[in-house]
Amino acid sequence: MLREDGTLAPEYDPQLSTDEVLRIYRQMVQTRIIDERLVTLQRQGRIGFHIGSLGEEAAIIGSAYAMREEDWLFPCYREFGAALLRGLPLQRYIDNMFGNANDPVKGRQMPDHYTCREAHWGSVSSPIGTQMTQAVGFAWAAKIEKKQLATLVYFGDGSTSSNEFHNAMNFAGVFRTPCVFFCRNNGWAISVPVERQTASQTFAEKGIAYGVPGVRVDGNDLFAVVGVTRRAAERCLAGEGPTLIEALTYRMGGHSTSDDPNRYRAADEVKPWVERDPIERVRRYLELAGAWDGDREEALREAVDQEFREAVKLAESTPAPELSTLFDDVYRDLPWHLAEQRQELLAGPRAPKAH
Amino acid sequence: MSQMNMVQAINDALRLEMQRDPRVVILGEDVGKVGGVFRVTAGLFDEFGDDRVIDTPLSEGGIIGAAVGMALYGMVPVPEIQFSDFIFPAYDQIVSELAKYRYRSGGEYPCNMVIRTPVGGGIRGGHYHSQHPESLFIHVAGLKVVCPSNPYDAKGLLLASIRDPDPVLFFEPKRIYRAAKGDVPEGDYTVPLSQAAISREGSDVTVLTYGAMLYECLDAAERVAEQGVQAEVIDLRTLWPVDIDTIVASVKKTGRLVVVHEAPKTGGFAGELISLVCEKAFYHLQAAPVRVTGFDTPFPYTLEMEYLPLSHRIVPALLGVMKG
Ligand SMILES: Cc1ncc(C[n+]2csc(CCOP(=O)(O)OP(=O)(O)O)c2C)c(N)n1
Ligand SMILES: [Mg+2]
Numbered sequence: 001m002l003r004e005d006g007t008l009a010p011e012y013d014p015q016l017s018t019d020e021v022l023r024i025y026r027q028m029v030q031t032r033i034i035d036e037r038l039v040t041l042q043r044q045g046r047i048g049f050h051i052g053s054l055g056e057e058a059a060i061i062g063s064a065y066a067m068r069e070e071d072w073l074f075p076c077y078r079e080f081g082a083a084l085l086r087g088l089p090l091q092r093y094i095d096n097m098f099g100n101a102n103d104p105v106k107g108r109q110m111p112d113h114y115t116c117r118e119a120h121w122g123s124v125s126s127p128i129g130t131q132m133t134q135a136v137g138f139a140w141a142a143k144i145e146k147k148q149l150a151t152l153v154y155f156g157d158g159s160t161s162s163n164e165f166h167n168a169m170n171f172a173g174v175f176r177t178p179c180v181f182f183c184r185n186n187g188w189a190i191s192v193p194v195e196r197q198t199a200s201q202t203f204a205e206k207g208i209a210y211g212v213p214g215v216r217v218d219g220n221d222l223f224a225v226v227g228v229t230r231r232a233a234e235r236c237l238a239g240e241g242p243t244l245i246e247a248l249t250y251r252m253g254g255h256s257t258s259d260d261p262n263r264y265r266a267a268d269e270v271k272p273w274v275e276r277d278p279i280e281r282v283r284r285y286l287e288l289a290g291a292w293d294g295d296r297e298e299a300l301r302e303a304v305d306q307e308f309r310e311a312v313k314l315a316e317s318t319p320a321p322e323l324s325t326l327f328d329d330v331y332r333d334l335p336w337h338l339a340e341q342r343q344e345l346l347a348g349p350r351a352p353k354a355h
Numbered sequence: 356m357s358q359m360n361m362v363q364a365i366n367d368a369l370r371l372e373m374q375r376d377p378r379v380v381i382l383g384e385d386v387g388k389v390g391g392v393f394r395v396t397a398g399l400f401d402e403f404g405d406d407r408v409i410d411t412p413l414s415e416g417g418i419i420g421a422a423v424g425m426a427l428y429g430m431v432p433v434p435e436i437q438f439s440d441f442i443f444p445a446y447d448q449i450v451s452e453l454a455k456y457r458y459r460s461g462g463e464y465p466c467n468m469v470i471r472t473p474v475g476g477g478i479r480g481g482h483y484h485s486q487h488p489e490s491l492f493i494h495v496a497g498l499k500v501v502c503p504s505n506p507y508d509a510k511g512l513l514l515a516s517i518r519d520p521d522p523v524l525f526f527e528p529k530r531i532y533r534a535a536k537g538d539v540p541e542g543d544y545t546v547p548l549s550q551a552a553i554s555r556e557g558s559d560v561t562v563l564t565y566g567a568m569l570y571e572c573l574d575a576a577e578r579v580a581e582q583g584v585q586a587e588v589i590d591l592r593t594l595w596p597v598d599i600d601t602i603v604a605s606v607k608k609t610g611r612l613v614v615v616h617e618a619p620k621t622g623g624f625a626g627e628l629i630s631l632v633c634e635k636a637f638y639h640l641q642a643a644p645v646r647v648t649g650f651d652t653p654f655p656y657t658l659e660m661e662y663l664p665l666s667h668r669i670v671p672a673l674l675g676v677m678k679g
Contacts, residue, residue: 048479048656099657107657110481126483127441128413161412163444189413191389197412264389320657330652337621341650349667351660 004276006284014227018291024065024085024222025282025292028057030304031081032279035253037308038097038111042257046316047097049111053078055220055252056186058278060154061085062225063182063247067152067233074122074135074153077112078184082154086119094311100318106325129155129162132181136172139179139236150236152180152229158189160206161197169244173210178236180229181212181244184219186251191264207244219247220278249278359539361532364506365395365471368513369433371543373403376431379517382409382418383435392437393473393532419445419470423453426466431517436472439526440483446491453522454497469516473529474502475567475617476649476663481656487566487618487649492524493595493627499548500594502526504569506537508592511546519548528566535570551598553605557585560611560676563602563628565591568615568664575669584677586613594624602628603635610641611676615664620648642679647672 016024035052042050053060056078064073064082073079073086080093092104096114099107105115115123122131135153142149159165160183172179183203187194200206207214213235217228225247232243250273254261286292327334327342334342359367373379381396387410390397400408411418415436422432436442442449449470457465476485492498499521503509509527516523554569555576564572569590576586587605591597606612612632614625625646632644647664655662 108482108653108655110479110484110656113481126481127443129444158413161414161417163414163416189384190392191385191387192410192413196410258392323658323661326650326652326655326658326662337651341620345650345661348671351663351665351667353660 004281006281006288008223008285014223014230016223016226018286018289021222021282021286022291024061024226025279025286026300027061027081027085028222028279028282029300030084031057031061033301033304034080034308039257041097041312047111048099049257050097051077051112051256052253053081055273055278056184056249057081058222058282059184059219059225059247059249062222063152063154063229063245066226066229067150070120071150071152071233072120072122072138074131074138074151075124076131076154076156076159076184077124077126078156079154080112080114083114083116083119083121086116086121088114088116088119088121090307091311091314092116094308094315095318098315098318099320100315101321102315102318103321106321106328129159129164131155132159132164132168133171135179136168136177139177139242140171140175143175143178148237150178150180150233152182152233154182154184156189157183157185157187157194157197157203158192159183160203169207169210169212172242173212176239176241178239179242180232180236181242182229183244183246184249185246186249188251188255188265190255190259202246204244204246212242212244214244214246216246216248219249220273220276220281222278222282250276356538356540358536359506360534360536361503361506361509361527362393362395364510364539365513365527366397366399367539368510369396369399370402372514372517373399373407375543376517378429378431379433380407380409380425380430381433381435382411382422384411384413384418384437386410386435391435393529395471395527396435415441415443415445416448419448419453422468422470423448423456423466426468427456427464432468433517434468434470436470438480438484439472439474439488440486442470442472442488449492449498450495454495457521458497465520466522467520469513469523469525471513471525471527473532474526475528475530476654476659477530477567479656479659482653485654485659487526487616489524489526489594490618490622490624490627493624497522499523499596500526501548501592502528502566502594503592504528504531504566504590505535506539508546508552510539511544512548512592514543515545515548518545523548526566530567531570546592548593549596549598551592551601552590553587553601554590555586555588557587557609559585559609560587560613560673561602561605561609562586562588562613562615562669562673563591563625564588564615565594566617568617571664571666572615572669574666575673578666578670579673582674584673586673597628597631599631599635602632606632606636607639610639611679612640612644613647613669613672613676614644615647615669617649617663619651620646621651623648642676645672645676
């Protein structure tokens with residue numbers, strides 16, 4: 001849809017206004033810059049971990065943009081840019097990265113494992129696949145209550161091999177739940193290439209067997225992603241049931257800060273994808289439309305950097321969560337045994353700081 | 356002899372056994388070309404090829420189910436589950452199938468296989484890269500459970516586990532994957548299953564532990580020795596079937612018992628060990644046994660060092676049980 005030279009193939013144009021494209025573009029750029037900065041923070045030992053979205057920004061942010069504010073999104077773990085777009089406050093995200101006292105989940109989870117109900121955003125979990133069936137149930141509940149809601153769930157190509165993918169697709173097909181399955185096919189599951197996940201030609205065609213329409217879209221084409229996701233969401237609202245979207249993209253970085261992709265893939269495999277860089281493509285489009293230039297780019301980058309630096313400064317100077325918070329939220333009310341254990345911890349000696 | 360860490364020792368055991376026994380195959384996520392996310396299977400793909408060191412689709416249920424099938428055929432699969440936190444999609448295959456095959460087939464279908472999986476916290480892994488779920492498997496009849504604490508044992512116990520006729524869950528404490536180093540003999544040797552090791556002799560109190568917490572117990576034992584308390588630290592090595600004779604003999608000598616593990620307290624292995632001691636040596640106990648364990652919460656991130664039963668929490672327990 002969005003040609004590599006920055007022009008649009010008119011037949012699929014989702015009719016985004018320039019302002020809309022600008023908003024998404026800014027979010028894509030912010031996401032990329034934050035990704036880079038977080039990797040640096042991890043290398044400096046200031047945060048423990050980061051899992052980034054380098055190269056997948058159009059798929060992640062475009063799909064989130066296509067959903068209405070009242071709709072719900074169930075994340076995998078690589079979609080913080082979409083969460084920010086939906087209203088996750090940057091400070092809250094960075095507090096999670098530091099696991100400090102201001103982190104709403106009180107430093108209980110690893111970095112990039114955040115929650116944001118007010119943004120209609122689920123709670124990130126590490127175990128692969130679990131969010132898919134949950135999204136189906138969520139959508140199903142809305143359908144039972146006759147609410148006009150669509151639910152979108154993110155997952156990777158590798159996750160299509162999990163038990164949960166089958167369960168989710170099957171339930172969604174049988175009960176025609178209003179959900180959008182958004183598969184980020186980024187070519188890799190850590191070191192394992194897609195050929196090891198499936199013998200199907202595409203992931204989209206997996207929908208057929210479940211009675212769920214499947215679409216494959218250029219995941220590096222923002223316009224195509226928005227168009228296809230909107231169509232899937234409209235189908236949800238029209239009572240036409242679920243859609244499986246395969247967004248063909250590429251994980252240009254390592255799996256996470258714990259991974260070194262040079263161990264299993266040659267650098268020139270990444271090259272063609274550098275040329276298809278989703279951010280560059282949108283920028284060329286905006287430049288052609290006369291809505292963007294070098295000055296504006298520089299101003300944006302500076303603003304993003306500034307905001308990020310301030311958030312990090314605050315997060316880093318915020319202390320660790322109180323010891324007693326360890327025992328909160330296990331249950332709604334604190335049972336006797338946790339009260340005892342909390343007392344034991346508080347009265348006992350402190351652990352060495354060293355990591 | 357050569358100096359190795361745990362990762363190298365386990366890798367050495369796998370290589371040796373694959374050279375010796377053509378029925379041994381490895382399967383799992385990222386175990387092939389990249390050699391495992393912890394590098395435990397490094398080099399094996401190049402040496403043995405894609406038929407014996409297999410990168411699978413991302414499905415623990417698929418990995419273990421297929422491994423069970425291979426074992427039924429007569430191969431000896433050694434699947435890897437990338438983190439023990441991710442073993443649960445395979446729990447059905449392990450609990451309902453693997454553990455019960457020999458029994459339900461009257462011995463016609465034994466399953467000779469070893470599931471290797473990293474366990475434990477202290478690596479900034481949060482809820483899902485830190486758990487120590489051994490008691491969920493110890494509870495299941497038909498499974499053996501092993502957890503080494505050093506490179507020598509890791510190699511010898513893994514070789515023994517692969518040659519054992521029954522399914523073994525082999526938990527590798529990842530916090531000490533590289534930190535625990537030691538001399539490891541070249542070539543073949545085994546450390547028999549169900550034999551504990553007395554890591555430190557002492558006459559006053561018996562400390563039962565395993566895996567990464569061994570080092571915390573040894574540290575605590577040194578610290579209380581300064582106050583005149585001699586702790587006997589036992590590294591269980593095989594958790595189930597546990598070496599009951601060594602445990603009972605020690606408790607009869609010391610009259611006191613402290614059990615240390617990372618896993619949560621409630622329903623944890625410590626409760627079982629203390630019950631066994633009460634059944635077999637109750638009248639030798641001079642004080643109520645004590646557990647020093649993880650708390651009954653999900654495994655935390657920022658406060659993980661406060662969650663773990665490290666030396667600073669073991670010392671007061673040892674001193675306390677001496678007063679009892
Ligand atoms: C049940 C489970 N098994 C294994 C893992 C370890 N793991 C984390 S991410 C990952 C690869 C996921 O690949 P994919 O679904 O393609 O998503 P991507 O990371 O490429 O976005 C694996 C194996 C896990 N988190 N959960
Ligand atoms: Mg992937």
